[in-house]
Amino acid sequence: MADDIMAIERTRLSLVNGSRNMALILDKLRSIDANEMANIRNIVKNIDVESDAMKTKEALRLVAEIRDVDVFIFAQDIVDLMKHIESSQEQLDVYIKAFRKLV
DSSP: HHHHHHHHHHHHHHHHHHHHHHHHHHHHHSSSSSSHHHHHHHHHHHHHHHHOOOOOHHHHHHHHHHTTTTTTTOOOHHHHHHHHHHHHHHHHHHHHHHHHHHH
């Protein structure tokens, strides 16, 4: 019985550590400064402005290719990742509480 309780407690503590690590990841993702995102938007605007002055077909083709692959559109991925982590934390909390009840 004691071994069982110790294994349960170790598992619960592992889940708590996992949740804390997820919280650290979220803090880091949230710390992405609005200025950094504004800088990316300015880069995209600059590319658009510069492409208006370009005459070389190869350069214009490259700019069009950059736009097609959405090189600078990644903010939504961060938001999705944050939502997924938050959801995972909620699920972990349920399991942590369930393991706590077993001890």
